Amino acid sequence: MPELSPFTVLNGAGGDRRQRDTSRPVVLVGFQRQGNLGLGYLASTLRSHGYEVMVFDVEASEDEILEAVRAADPLLVGFSLIFQFYIRRFGALLRYLRENGVTCHFTMGGHFPSLNYRDTLQLVPELDSVVRFEGELTLLELVDLLSTQSDWRPIQGIAYRQGTEVIATPLRPLVADLDLLPYPDRDYPPVAVLGRNAMPLLASRGCARTCSFCSIHMFYRTAPGKIVRTRKPAQVVREMRALHEERGVTIFLFQDDDFPLFGPVWHRWAGEFVGELHQSGLAGRVIWKMNCRADVVEPAMFAAMRDAGLYLVYMGLESGSEEGLKTLHKQTTVEQNIRAVETLKQLGLMFEFGFMLFDPSSTFESVRENARFLRTIVGDGSAGAVFCRMLPYDGTPIKDELARTGRLLGDVCNPTYNFLDPRMDAFYDELTRIVDVTGWVHGYQALSPQLNWIWNEVAIIERLFPQLSGMEAYKRKVREITRASNELLLRVVEDLSFVFSDGAANLWSAGELEPKCRRWVEDLVRERNEFIFEHQEALLGALETNAQTACA
Ligand code: B12
Ligand code: SF4
Structure with missing residues (x-):
C-alpha cells in the first residue's frame, strides 16, 4: 500500500479536491517566544497546499504588525490566543488593524476562543470567525473558501456572529493520525x-x-x-x-x-x-x-x-x-x-x-x-x-x-x-x-x-x-x-x-x-x-x- 501523504489525509476533508486560489498569502500572529508549535502546524499545513504564509510575533509593536499586514495584503489574518490573559491585548491589536484600514478576514484559535467562543466574539468584535479546537483542517478549508469567494459559514468547527446571534457549526473531529500532518514549520x-x-x-x-x-x-x-x-x-x-x-x-x-x-x-x-x-x-x-x-x-x-x-x-x-x-x-x-x-x-x-x-x-x-x-x-x-x-x-x-x-x-x-x-x-x-x-x-x-x-x-x-x-x-x-x-x-x-x-x-x-x-x-x-x-x-x-x- 502506498504511504499516505499529508495531502491524502486532508482529502478526507476535501483538502485536495477543493478549489483554491493561492495567489494571496495568509498571515498568522501569535506568541512566538520559545517557538509556537500551533502556528507552526497551521503554517506547514497551508504551505503544503500552496499558500504563502507569514508568521508574526504578537510581542512585536502594533505598527510593525500593521506594516507587515498591509504589505502582505493577505486573504486572512489568523490570531493564536494560547494564553487567556492576552485576550484584551489581542483585542487592541485587531482594533488597531481595523482602524488602520485592514479589511480582510480575521479569525482566532486556541484554548480560550475554542472553549468560550461567545465571549471571544463579544470581546473582540473585529473578528469575523473563531476556529474551534485543532485548527489545521478548519483553517485550510476556511482559507480555500475565502480564496474562491465561496461561502465559508457552513464549514465545521467555527463560530461567527449573525446579526445579534452567535452561530457555532458542528465540531470537526480531532486529527486522527498526527503523523499525516506535515512537520510544523519553525520560522524562528x-x-x-x-x-x-x-x-x-x-x-x-x-x-x-x-x-x-x-x-x-x-x-x-x-x-x-x-x-x-x-x-x-x-x-x-x-x-x-x-x-x-x-x-x-x-x-x-x-x-x-x-x-x-x-x-x-x-x-x-x-x-x-x-x-x-x-x-x-x-x-x-x-x-x-x-x-x-x-x-x-x-x-x-x-x-x-x-x-x-x-x-x-x-x-x-x-x-x-x-x-x-x-x-x-x-x-x-x-x-x-x-x-x-x-x-x-x-x-x-x-x-x-x-x-x-x-x-x-x-x-x-x-x-x-x-x-x-x-x-x-x-x-x-x-x-x-x-x-x-x-x-x-x-x-x-x-x-x-x-x-x-x-x-x-x-x-x-x-x-x-x-x-x-x-x-x-x-x-x-x-x-x-x-x-x-x-x-x-x-x-x-x-x-x-x-x-x-x-x-x-x-x-x-x-x-x-x-x-x-x-x-x-x-x-x-x-x-x-x-x-x-x-x-x-x-x-x-x-x-x-x-x-x-x-x-x-x-x-x-x-x-x-x-x-x-x-x-x-x-x-x-x-x-x-x-x-x-x-x-x-x-x-x-x-x-x-x-x-x-x-x-x-
Ligand atoms: C509550550 C507552552 C508554553 C511555552 C510557549 C511557547 C509558544 N510560544 O507557543 C512557554 C514555556 C513560553 C509557556 C509559558 C506560559 N504558559 Co504555556 N503552554 C505551553 C503548552 C504546554 C504547549 C503549547 C503547544 O505547543 N501546544 C501544541 C499546539 C499544536 O497546540 P495549540 O497551541 O493549542 O494550537 C492548536 C489549536 O489550539 C489551534 N490554534 C491555536 N492557535 C490558532 C490560531 C488560528 C488562527 C487557528 C485557526 C487555530 C489555532 O490550532 C492549533 C493546531 O491544532 C500549553 C499546553 C497546550 N496543550 O496547549 C501551555 C499553556 C498554553 N500555557 C499556559 C500557561 C498558563 C502559561 C504561563 C502563564 C505559565 C506560567 N505560569 O508562567 C506562561 C505564560 C507566558 C507568557 N506569555 O507570559 C496555559 C494557558 C491556559 C489558558 N487557558 O490561558 C496552557 C494551556 C497550559 C495549561 N495547563 O493550562 N507556555
Ligand atoms: S489534565 Fe493533563 S495536562 Fe492538564 S494538568 Fe492534568 S495531567 Fe497535566
Whole structure:
C-alpha cells in the first residue's frame, strides 16, 4: 500500500479536491517566544497546499504588525490566543488593524476562543470567525473558501456572529493520525544554550487525565475523536533527526501535555521511542526534556530514557497537601510526589515542577503543609522553589464550581476567587507583594527561575560537553545559593502565614528581602560567568568538533 501523504489525509476533508486560489498569502500572529508549535502546524499545513504564509510575533509593536499586514495584503489574518490573559491585548491589536484600514478576514484559535467562543466574539468584535479546537483542517478549508469567494459559514468547527446571534457549526473531529500532518514549520531561530540549539516538538496531543484547573483536557475532550493521540515513535525520531541534521538541533523540548508513559500501551510507546533513539544513532548526540505527572515516574523506564538522552523532567506536582490534590483533582498523592522527586534525584535527572501554593481550598495549615513539602523536595537546593496561585481559566471544572458557589471574581484577563477564610486573602496579597517586589518567584528575571535556568544549563553541559574540571565545585556553589534562597523564601511564607492567622509580629518586609535576593542573583551570575569564562576554550572546542563531525 502506498504511504499516505499529508495531502491524502486532508482529502478526507476535501483538502485536495477543493478549489483554491493561492495567489494571496495568509498571515498568522501569535506568541512566538520559545517557538509556537500551533502556528507552526497551521503554517506547514497551508504551505503544503500552496499558500504563502507569514508568521508574526504578537510581542512585536502594533505598527510593525500593521506594516507587515498591509504589505502582505493577505486573504486572512489568523490570531493564536494560547494564553487567556492576552485576550484584551489581542483585542487592541485587531482594533488597531481595523482602524488602520485592514479589511480582510480575521479569525482566532486556541484554548480560550475554542472553549468560550461567545465571549471571544463579544470581546473582540473585529473578528469575523473563531476556529474551534485543532485548527489545521478548519483553517485550510476556511482559507480555500475565502480564496474562491465561496461561502465559508457552513464549514465545521467555527463560530461567527449573525446579526445579534452567535452561530457555532458542528465540531470537526480531532486529527486522527498526527503523523499525516506535515512537520510544523519553525520560522524562528532556535534558542541557543552555550551554542547548542534547542527546538520544541510534540510526540502526542491531548491528556487522558482530568485535573480540575486545566483547560487542556477540556479542549481535547470537547471535540469529537480520540482524546490522546500519539505519533509513531519512528516518526518522532525522524523529525528529530531532520532537525538535528538540518538545523543543528541537539536539545529537544517535548511540549506534550503528558508525555506518553501512563498505562501499559504508552509505557510500551516510551520503550519503542527509546529503542528508536538508539537505533537512529541520536542517543548520545542529542538530549531532550519532557513534561509528565509524578505517578508515572519509576526507576526502570526513567533510567532507560535518561540513557537515551532525557535530561530534564518537568512535573506538574501542583500541591503538597492531600486536600489540595483533591481540590485540583490531580488523582495523585503527596507520597507519590515525594517518591517521584526522590527517584529522579537518584537517577541523576534534573527536574522542574509546577506548584500551586494557593488553591481555592487553601487554609493557613495547607499553605504551611505546602511549604513543608517544598522544603522536603528542594530544601537540599536541587531546584529553585517556584509556586503560583491556581487561576480559574475558562472551560475548566474548577471555574464552573467557583462560579456556582459565588466565589468567582476578577475578569477574563485576571480570573480569581476568594479564599474561604478572608484572612487568607490578606495573607496572599501581602506575600505576593513581597515576593513580586523582591523578584523572587515570578518572571523570567526572578531569582528562582534564574536558578532553574542555571540548573538547566548545568545539565546541558554535563550531557553535551566533555567533562569540565571544577564542575562539582561549581555545582556545590549553585546548590548552596539555591538552598539558601529556598530556605528563606519558605520561611517568609511560613512566618507571614502566622502573622495573618495568629497575629504574630511581621518580621519581613520587601525592603529587607530585596537586597538579599539581589545579592543572590549577583552571586549566581558571577559564579556562572566565571565558570563559563574559565572553560570557554573547552566549550568552544567541543562545539567546533561537533560542527566538523556534522560536516564530515
Ligand atoms: C509550550 C507552552 C508554553 C511555552 C510557549 C511557547 C509558544 N510560544 O507557543 C512557554 C514555556 C513560553 C509557556 C509559558 C506560559 N504558559 Co504555556 N503552554 C505551553 C503548552 C504546554 C504547549 C503549547 C503547544 O505547543 N501546544 C501544541 C499546539 C499544536 O497546540 P495549540 O497551541 O493549542 O494550537 C492548536 C489549536 O489550539 C489551534 N490554534 C491555536 N492557535 C490558532 C490560531 C488560528 C488562527 C487557528 C485557526 C487555530 C489555532 O490550532 C492549533 C493546531 O491544532 C500549553 C499546553 C497546550 N496543550 O496547549 C501551555 C499553556 C498554553 N500555557 C499556559 C500557561 C498558563 C502559561 C504561563 C502563564 C505559565 C506560567 N505560569 O508562567 C506562561 C505564560 C507566558 C507568557 N506569555 O507570559 C496555559 C494557558 C491556559 C489558558 N487557558 O490561558 C496552557 C494551556 C497550559 C495549561 N495547563 O493550562 N507556555
Ligand atoms: S494538568 Fe497535566 S495531567 Fe492534568 S489534565 Fe492538564 S495536562 Fe493533563
